[in-house]
Amino acid sequence: MRDSLRFYLGDELREIRDVDPTLTVLDWLRLSERRLGTKEGCAEGDCGACTVVVGRLTEDSQGGKSVRYEAVNACIRFLATLDGCQLLTVEHLKGPDGALHPVQRALVEHHGSQCGFCTPGFVMSLFALYLNEDRPDERRIDDALAGNLCRCTGYAPIVQAARAMHDLGDRTADRFNDRAATAARLKALADEEILSVGSGDRRFLAPATSAQLAELLLGHPDATIVAGSTDVGLWVTKFQRVLSIVLYTGRVTELRRVADTGDALEIGAGATYSEAAPAIAALYPDFGELIRRIGAEQVRNMGTIGGNIANGSPIGDTPPALIAAGAALRLRRGDATRTLPLEEFFLAYGKQDRRPDEFVEAVILPKPAPGARFRAYKIAKRFDQDISAVCGAFRLSLDESGNVAGIRIAFGGMAGVPKRAAGAEAALIGQPWSEASVHAAMAALKADFTPLSDWRASAGYRAEVAANLLLRFHVETTDPATETRLVGDRRLAHA
Known part of the structure; x- marks a missing residue:
């Protein structure tokens, strides 16, 4: 020791x-x-x-x-x-001779600082971007800066500095690279x-x-x-x-691994959002987009998939998507492990099926079956860096006749735990994937949840949003024109 x-x-x-x-x-x-x-x-x-x-x-x-x-x-x-x-x-950024780092020079030359309080944080976010990526596009710059708030300068000159910083230095020769x-x-x-x-x-x-x-x-x-x-x-x-x-848990290498096991993705409970997102997004693009909206880049570089689950919050963003995808959880106590479907882990508000001396070791995310359709939606007051009022996720499989062979519907923010909509699922199984069937399931959905009102949303709003998300899922999986759809102000393509 x-x-x-x-x-x-x-x-x-x-x-x-x-x-x-x-x-x-x-x-x-x-x-x-x-x-x-x-x-x-x-x-x-x-x-x-x-x-x-x-x-x-x-x-x-x-x-x-x-x-x-x-x-x-x-x-x-x-x-x-x-x-x-x-x-x-x-x-650390100022050179031995007092020269400014290219990131700092770019901010000066493009007037990217006014009162200066937030400037060191912007500098360090841009510095990480400078070290890691060569000439990122504006979307990537916006993502990197979403966790840095400025009240007086405005973001336009800061983004201009981000575009220019690679013109002022060679990142491959940077003394910290x-x-x-x-x-x-x-x-x-x-x-x-x-x-x-x-x-x-x-x-x-x-x-x-x-x-x-x-x-x-x-x-x-x-x-x-x-x-x-x-x-x-x-x-x-x-x-x-x-x-x-x-x-x-951060020193435990095994808990940070993300491994392809053939028919599933095994995500160590200590894998951060940033580490796990690329592999998850390759299988489930909507899930990847959902992760991109969890906190800011600084948070995603620290927060973990396993922590989001073990926390047990009813408004955690990853559990609804994982439940809809059919994920399982592996728990460990001493040398013994057990595996259970993720939805069974959440028992009641603040209570999970985990002993005090047991920990979450891994999440097993099955790969989507051929032809399966998956969507995840986050409804919040802001697009970036906000907590969900409602988070919904859906996985659908149809038979050769176009009837619903299997469907999983999961919501966060609608109950004391992340939960499947059992009544809505039952109303759809064996039925045509039609607007009429979906409206019947939307009616059944009212009996699945009794949402609360709080400062994020009223119970009525949550109930209406959840039903409308199911309808949206239907529209997006039946209308070819929506197979490439807008996500906020950004476009996400679905394979």
Whole structure:
């Protein structure tokens, strides 16, 4: 067991032993390091003023190790999660001779800063984009900046700077893009020791293997399991909760793997949205689009598929799509595992079929059957970075006569748990896939859910939206003109 946190701050190796388990990266930077460029705006991962870039080791397609650079929110990320990583802040970008980085120069030349409070966060989001992608298009720029809020400059000059930053430097020669050298340094820090830092009864435990995680959870069934901390981080920053034992899954390589098993995709519970999205989108384009609208890029780089499920929120975005696709969940307790259909995991509001010493190990997402149609829809007040009022997902199979051979309909935001619409499904099975049949199912849908009213939507609105989404699904799967449809203001093509 190792009692020191080790990471690189730029090119400086830091080794820290006395670490509060829930000390955030932001507070450490500002209060301990006095690196004041990283700002606190919202303290909940929404505004992007605290954006930093983290480089971490990942497995490449050949099974080797490479470095992945990601923009993340420092305000909700715990410092100890940086073990084995490299942390870059806005202060690192200025060259040894004081010269501005190409990203900074582009913002200056295109007047991309006014009051300046949000600017360091924009710089770091663009810096991650600069390192990772060569001349991204405007849609990609918009995605990368969706998690950075600006109240005075306006986004047009910032987007112009993003287009111009590659003209002002060579990203392949950037001093922070020597990934082989960085990978070598980070590999030297990697080990299979359990990291244990903190003091007294308050500890941060970070196992390196699934077996270690299972053993630790047997000994600490009351521990708070943390993957991306996009939810738990708010418990600390907003609700001032004091967590005694934090059990971090981010060092467990097995939990981050996304593997094709032939007839299914096995998604490790620790795989982030960003890591899992490409493989999911290749099978289910609408699901990929749904993931793109979860939080912002900083959140998707931290939040995990397994965490979204284990959280048990009735408005989590991934469970309805996974349930509609027929996904199963693998749970582990010690050396024993069990698998159950995902919809059976959610029992009631705040209650799941999981023992205190059991954890979500993987999600098994079956590949779509030939001819199956799948759609997922997110209804929210904003297109980007908003919580769903209603999230609906549908999978349909027709027989040779055009009758419904199989259908799965799942909704989030309509009940205390993500749930299938059993009555609506029963009304459609064996019936022609026609408007009349769908209207009958829309009537049956009223008995499937008793939605609540809250500040996001009224019960009546939710019920009407859910029924209309079923009708929309019918229109999109019967009218060839809608096989390429608008998603908000963007076009998504379906195969």
